[in-house]
Amino acid sequence: MRETTLPDTTARVPHAATQQSQLSNPTTPTDEGPKASVRNWLGLAVLMLVVLVVSIDNTVLSFALPEISRELHPSGTALLWIIDIYSLVLAGLLVTMGTLGDRIGRRKLLLIGAIGFGAVSVYAAFSTSAEHLIAARALLGLFGATLMPSTLALLRNLFLNDTERRLAIAIWAAGFSAGAALGPIVGGWMLEHYWWGSVFLINVPVIAVLLATGLFLLPESRDPNPGRLDWTSVFLSIAAMFTLVYGIKTLAAGGQAPAGVAFLVGGLALGYLFVRRQLRAENPMLDMHLFTNRVFSASIAANLMSVLAMAGMVYYLSQYLQLVLGYSPLNAGFYLLPGLFATIASGLFAVRLANRFPLRVLIPVGLGLSMLGFATATQLGAHSSVWLLVGAFFMVGLGVGLAETLTNDAILASVPPHKAGAASGISETAYEVGALLGTAILGSVLTAAYRNGLTVPEGVSGADSAAAHETLGGALDVAAGIGGSVGDQLTEAAKVAFSHGADLTSMAGAVILLGAVLITVISLRKSHA
Template sequence: MTTNPTSTTDPAGAGSAPARAGRREWTALGVLMLPLLLVSMDVSVLYFATPAISADLRPSGTQQLWIFDVYGFVLAGLLLTMGSLGDRVGRRRLLLAGAAAFGAASLLAAYANSAETLIAARAVLGIGGATLMPSTMGLLRTMFTDPAQRAKAIGMWSGVMTGGIALGSVMSGILVEHFWWGSVFLVNLPAMALLLLLGPVLLPESKDPAPGRFDWPSVPLSLAAVLPVVYGLKEIPSEGWNPGYVVSITVGLLFAALFVRRQRTGTSPLIPPALLRGRGFTPSLVLTLVCAFGMMGSAIFTTQYLQSVLGKSPLQAALWSLLPSVLIGVAGPVSAQLVQRGVPRGHVVACGFAVSAAGYALLALAGTDSLWLVLAAAGVLACGAVMVLSQLTDLAMSAAPAKRAGTASSLLETGTEFGGALGMAVLGSIGTAVYRHAMPATAPAEARETLGGALAGAARLPGRSGQALLATAREAFTSGMRGAALAGAVILVLAAVGAAVTLRRTGADRK
């Protein structure tokens, strides 16, 4: 017998055993995975389509950056707003509206005839993505009230989310090679159509029965807090600690302080302070940020390593990068099983951090010809991250009232965005510093700045001189990667200790 819960309160709080989900809910979960997969894929789907877009639309340098980045910026900036809005108007309603917007924007992007049109379409895709992500997790919280089933569902959710980023780049490479660049957006349409068709039948509606007034002034405050910080952190790895980026981060932090003050004093805030006081919620939020720090901090090196050190083509590099994702799908369910069998949750989370730290330790052993070692390191790191994220997400969503599920989900996802940007900024800066120190003073100026500059400079030098510069630059980059990996390993080991201690102290160590 299946259940289709529509209550806006947590059944567990009524003193009765939570209803177990049946075939209907698991089928609905499969439907929810489609938009989640596509939203995560769209973060990386333009990796290999950019050259074809540039040749067709001829965007300026600034326009090309906006084509690539506007999706992530809008997504990050609107997560908090959309999570709170879904709790008020209904998560299924917001999910379906977001799916329609995502599908329409995908069609517009596929047939865009100018850079301006494509930028606008990517911005609308970001708006749609910001509605889809917290709504999927909020509905999952409503459908799976049994703790064991919810943990398993969240483990699957975390695996799909992590794997989608890797799959997006490969999908774009294959599609661009056989079709035209707009095809990378058209793949969204069947999934969104299926969601719009089956969502009203399979998904329960849920929302806060007494949400209060929507705090509109908090919306621009949240945007002003999130966007400058994310922008500054994402630009620092490639451009360095430019004063403009430091100012951007500072301005964002000032607006963040104003946003927090309004949440604490407002009568109907976007983020109720009581939510952060839930057992284990705030530690989960902080540890999720640290996990994303480690996960995204490594990606900036491994992708460059495959292409610029090993000399793989972009598509070859993307295909190789899929290998570490093979075991990701089992990491979340395995961690859920450990908790259900009585292993303290704090120990499982600490173990996940330790596994990711081991991945960084492996990466610190890489040389300039260590393909399999780097892939193994990436796989171990990703498995540990999924173990951590699945357990922290389950803990946070269990601590949050069902009526605040969308808000809780949006907070976690915003923390993930911040953590990923911070990881790329900090570890990227460490790698860059080591690279520049390792490069000889006699090397051309552009070669001393980045590995890409060294590749370009080596191509202009004759014979052995170019080969010598290239070998030196590749060794320097690998040294920088090793230095950043050691720093990442230390941070994740500290996070493992912090998780074990913090989750035990808050009482969140128990399942």
């Protein structure tokens, strides 16, 4: 097949007056550029497959955690790593892989990544230990990083008309919420009929369709002058993120405060070196000057916090529904559907709201709704009504959909067009860092609160007590093995401890989002957004 390479439209700079207008009012629609063909819209459908695969992988595993705990017997820290390592590697490599796609071709990198993602999904499905599963998740993050940067860059080449491109970006963003909604339902059905590893095999048929259609419907594009790849910056970005998250986990584990603080300080130092290198480099891997734009910086912060809230809440509510309230994985997934559909609906409605209200109002309102959802979730208990949880997650979903859709649009519209490639890379990195921090921070708060709050009844051996303190799933297994009144007491104590931990985690989430509201209000108040 003869390859067609399209010019990189992200490098085009419009007339100065047009550019200034977009900077001052990033939500103002224009109608420049040729209309898209049917083939272009089919190409968007192919790119949506990529978004669905990556977003499904962010949520589907949460519902398999109870069964993974029973089958692989991971420690509490290992359980968090099973979740976090995917987003950690993905976020650390997004900018690097975006730069690589500029060189070898974005479609080519996407298809190579798809092959690797499908193969590693099979490896993950048949993992026999927590260590194997962590390694598989890390490789999924590696190949996932080759997929995401290419999608937005190719989308900009498929849609040259400004209005159509904004619609395509809105659909692209909604794909994340759709994938998050499909993950619990499809994953829950798989878990009720097959073993936990089946949740990874969901990726295989989707990847097969992507490979079969992407070769024909997606155009090739690359940057004719991408600059030199800076391997030192690659190392610093990955090392800084990994060290920071490891520090958070070490502190959450308890008893190793000096080591945790040392990792945090080391991570901040590596981050400082990375930023300094980018500011001095002739061809930086990440253009730090983009952050001097108030709208851009505030949108990045709001985007990160929105995803942090959603990922963190899904992490602990999926376990709460199954292990505390006793719902099956499928039923647990259905109870989260209203919140996930609220994310999609509010994201699509945000386009109409943006024509009537400024971003400096809408983005803080979205974050505020999510904050109220977390505040509502501070009232969970071992025997709470499931509808309290549904209502809390619904409010979080409304807020995330509103804030995330508008921030994605503002991020691209608030920078000059020739910076759009770098801006989209930062936007995607913020998304994955948010998913990472959601489980790392809120998950660590939950783990620490559960361990400190669990009171093991008399009659439980030291080894069983240690296992019960690791995870709620481990405590329920120990209680089932002991049986009798002691087992019942341990079951109740573990559920109470987890519920109390969920309350504290919700409180932490509300405080984080309150900070995000204040940051965006202050940052956007003097802008024209």
